[in-house]
Amino acid sequence: MDFELTDDQRSLADLVRTIVAGRFPLDRTRRAEEARQVVDADDWAALGEAGVFSLTVPEDRGGVGLGLADAAVVFEELGRGLVPGPLVASHLAAGVWAGVVAAGSELPELARSADGLAGSVDGTAVVGAVRRPAVGNGGPLLVEHLASLTALVVVDPDGGLHLIAGDDLAAVADVAVPVDRSLDPLTPLAVVADLPPGDPIPGGEAGGSVAARWTRDHRVLTGALCAGMAAATCGLAVDYAKGRQQFGRPIGSFQAVKHLCADMLVRAETARAAVEAAAVTADQPDVGDPDRAAAGAAMLAAEAALANAKSCIQVHGGMGFTWEVPAHLYLMRARVLATSLGRLDALAETVAARY
Amino acid sequence: MDLRYTPAEEQFRAELRAWLAATLPTLPPKPKADDWPGRREYDTHWQRRLFDAGYAGVDWPTEGGGRGASPVEQLIYVEELERAHAPYVGVNFVGLLHAGPTVAVEGTPEQRARYLPKILRGDEVWCQGFSEPDAGSDLAALRTRAVRDGDDYVINGSKIWTSHAEVADFCEMLVRTGPEDSRHKGITWLIVPMDTPGIDIRPLRTIAGSTEFAELFLDDVRVPVANRVGDEDDGWRVTMVTLSFERGTAFVGELLQSMELLRAIRDAAAATGSADGDGGRFTARIGHLGAELDALWALTRRNVSQAARTGVPGIGGSVFKLAFSELRQRLGELGMDLVGTAGLSWDELPPSGEWGGAWAAGGGPGTVALTNAELVDTWVNGFSRTIAAGTSQIQRNIVAERILGLPKG
Numbered sequence: 001m002d003f004e005l006t007d008d009q010r011s012l013a014d015l016v017r018t019i020v021a022g023r024f025p026l027d028r029t030r031r032a033e034e035a036r037q038v039v040d041a042d043d044w045a046a047l048g049e050a051g052v053f054s055l056t057v058p059e060d061r062g063g064v065g066l067g068l069a070d071a072a073v074v075f076e077e078l079g080r081g082l083v084p085g086p087l088v089a090s091h092l093a094a095g096v097w098a099g100v101v102a103a104g105s106e107l108p109e110l111a112r113s114a115d116g117l118a119g120s121v122d123g124t125a126v127v128g129a130v131r132r133p134a135v136g137n138g139g140p141l142l143v144e145h146l147a148s149l150t151a152l153v154v155v156d157p158d159g160g161l162h163l164i165a166g167d168d169l170a171a172v173a174d175v176a177v178p179v180d181r182s183l184d185p186l187t188p189l190a191v192v193a194d195l196p197p198g199d200p201i202p203g204g205e206a207g208g209s210v211a212a213r214w215t216r217d218h219r220v221l222t223g224a225l226c227a228g229m230a231a232a233t234c235g236l237a238v239d240y241a242k243g244r245q246q247f248g249r250p251i252g253s254f255q256a257v258k259h260l261c262a263d264m265l266v267r268a269e270t271a272r273a274a275v276e277a278a279a280v281t282a283d284q285p286d287v288g289d290p291d292r293a294a295a296g297a298a299m300l301a302a303e304a305a306l307a308n309a310k311s312c313i314q315v316h317g318g319m320g321f322t323w324e325v326p327a328h329l330y331l332m333r334a335r336v337l338a339t340s341l342g343r344l345d346a347l348a349e350t351v352a353a354r355y
Numbered sequence: 356m357d358l359r360y361t362p363a364e365e366q367f368r369a370e371l372r373a374w375l376a377a378t379l380p381t382l383p384p385k386p387k388a389d390d391w392p393g394r395r396e397y398d399t400h401w402q403r404r405l406f407d408a409g410y411a412g413v414d415w416p417t418e419g420g421g422r423g424a425s426p427v428e429q430l431i432y433v434e435e436l437e438r439a440h441a442p443y444v445g446v447n448f449v450g451l452l453h454a455g456p457t458v459a460v461e462g463t464p465e466q467r468a469r470y471l472p473k474i475l476r477g478d479e480v481w482c483q484g485f486s487e488p489d490a491g492s493d494l495a496a497l498r499t500r501a502v503r504d505g506d507d508y509v510i511n512g513s514k515i516w517t518s519h520a521e522v523a524d525f526c527e528m529l530v531r532t533g534p535e536d537s538r539h540k541g542i543t544w545l546i547v548p549m550d551t552p553g554i555d556i557r558p559l560r561t562i563a564g565s566t567e568f569a570e571l572f573l574d575d576v577r578v579p580v581a582n583r584v585g586d587e588d589d590g591w592r593v594t595m596v597t598l599s600f601e602r603g604t605a606f607v608g609e610l611l612q613s614m615e616l617l618r619a620i621r622d623a624a625a626a627t628g629s630a631d632g633d634g635g636r637f638t639a640r641i642g643h644l645g646a647e648l649d650a651l652w653a654l655t656r657r658n659v660s661q662a663a664r665t666g667v668p669g670i671g672g673s674v675f676k677l678a679f680s681e682l683r684q685r686l687g688e689l690g691m692d693l694v695g696t697a698g699l700s701w702d703e704l705p706p707s708g709e710w711g712g713a714w715a716a717g718g719g720p721g722t723v724a725l726t727n728a729e730l731v732d733t734w735v736n737g738f739s740r741t742i743a744a745g746t747s748q749i750q751r752n753i754v755a756e757r758i759l760g761l762p763k764g
Contacts (some may be wrong), residue, residue, distance in 0.1 A: 032661045238760070296645065351646045
């Protein structure tokens with residue numbers, strides 16, 4: 001038993017951190033604020049080249065052949081850097097593609113093409129996901145990053161998966177109405193009045209192995225993004241508290257501020273431990289219950305990302321409420337990611353049932 | 356990251372589990388909570404059994420007579436004892452987790468030979484004399500004075516929060532040997548035999564009604580200089596060694612017990628339907644606490660892995676302590692909400708649906724039987740968790756200053 005990052009995992013994290021620093025410095029990413037298309041094809045391909053989407057795809061399918069624990073380490077870094085785009089969906093889509101091909105099942109032709117799921121492996125495709133609401137069936141609903149997508153995975157209320165790509169997706173995008181101001185200025189939204197049913201993904205029927213894995217890994221990797229964001233806002237708040245002077249001393253020397261920061265670290269560290277344990281449990285199912293671990297970790301990480309963004313704004317005082325200070329970007333992204341997990345209480349109920 | 360155990364670790368676990376299964380049924384019945392002589396006898400008997408089987412001081416270095424187990428084996432040890440419902444460390448806590456390790460690291464060869472084997476065998480019991488009425492969180496403000504007189508120190512002052520004082524043989528005591536305002540530069544660590552004339556023990560009654568700890572009054576208490584551990588005025592550094600042990604894996608047993616208690620509460624609620632019709636609120640609280648406990652179990656394994664690499668318990672213990680103590684209080688509240696009016700009584704009441712909040716004892720195979728008394732006890736004693744071993748406020752200062760690097764106030 002050794003629950004520290006391996007040397008390889010540290011190197012992987014460093015590599016991703018370097019790519020994020022080079023391609024996604026926040027002041028550069030912010031130039032796309034409130035744009036309809038935030039994902040840059042070159043940057044996305046660079047993430048693909050680094051293996052962000054193909055990490056857990058077997059090597060004989062063009063992937064890196066690593067585990068979900070390695071992917072979690074990578075996604076923490078992406079969250080820390082507030083990298084925009086449908087990162088989790090694209091990663092999961094690559095896994096679906098590899099799994100379906102490996103099983104020898106038939107996929108609709110469009111999914112096999114580089115425009116569909118196949119391109120998600122190397123980052124030539126941008127695959128998004130949307131949860132079909134329990135009521136209203138096809139719409140209206142909000143789709144994230146629609147203008148950038150080459151394929152869209154539709155997650156049914158029961159966890160079943162369908163795929164919309166090619167002309168079908170183009171038709172959806174044509175009539176979709178962009179939201180003028182989305183809550184997260186780096187997650188553009190479009191209103192889709194009527195979502196077509198899409199093509200069923202083999203194994204993606206409710207309760208199928210592909211669908212179950214999608215649900216679990218979506219929780220783990222979304223949790224990883226959130227854990228990275230919780231660490232980032234803790235760091236932003238601490239840096240500000242060390243530098244900002246009031247009453248002739250750094251505000252970080254006041255216990256009222258200090259204790260806010262300490263609580264941020266506790267939330268970030270427990271969320272990170274939970275997410276990484278969930279990822280390891282998915283890779284090594286004999287050490288625990290992967291579904292319980294994934295549900296609990298995602299819930300705690302989403303809560304940590306939200307609460308830490310809130311405290312980050314508070315520590316920054318009036319500046320924290322300005323557009324200039326990026327604390328709000330972490331807050332809004334946390335809301336986007338938490339929403340993608342569904343009701344957090346439902347995750348708690350899943351943990352309770354499996355405890 | 357790997358959460359699987361090696362074959363050697365699994366072997367250690369299997370042997371311990373087998374020994375526990377054979378030994379626990381042979382233990383005498385547990386004494387009542389306030390029967391301190393009985394508790395001493397019970398706890399030291401258990402310690403002797405551990406010693407005879409080679410399981411005393413698993414975390415101690417072999418030079419000190421311990422097993423010298425790896426941090427991972429220590430974790431397995433605590434885990435297996437808790438899962439088997441073995442007795443708690445009890446009155447041996449200070450000896451095994453504070454004083455012993457400190458003497459092992461900082462003591463002279465003579466001191467190690469004199470004190471360590473008797474701690475490990477359960478022959479001698481220790482208590483702690485650190486805090487004072489005017490030196491709690493601010494331990495460096497302590498005023499109990501020790502003055503050199505020939506080969507002795509003569510001690511005057513008072514100590515507070517001394518657990519198991521009535522049944523202890525020795526006290527690990529911090530005394531002021533430097534000038535009054537010397538703070539942490541003028542403190543000395545002494546071994547004080549509890550039968551020395553001049554020690555007056557006055558038990559304190561806790562909000563749980565128990566006499567868990569006492570106040571010590573020290574009037575010209577004479578202790579040989581040979582009982583000093585470390586140099587004169589160097590006791591603060593020696594103390595930091597002690598406290599780092601306390602923040603290691605000391606709470607792991609209670610963490611695992613909390614998981615079991617949570618399962619029992621869930622099963623009791625399901626068996627009686629007492630949480631039906633609340634829109635899933637009670638279930639969500641259970642699940643949330645469960646996720647937090649899982650996260651802290653993950654954090655524990657991370658801290659242990661770090662200790663295995665670096666050789667010392669990490670600062671991560673403060674993060675754990677802060678989160679767990681507050682979680683434990685919410686677990687106490689959950690239990691009180693389950694039992695309803697039965698939670699107004701310390702007396703054990705028969706499980707029934709008549710107590711307002713319906714509840715039942717035990718929820719099926721693999722769960723423990725719940726009593727209202729246990730849930731009341733968990734709730735009330737939870738209030739000490741955010742105070743003892745460093746208040747949550749002090750822990751936050753430690754986390755903010757030593758991990759995050761924020762300036763001292």
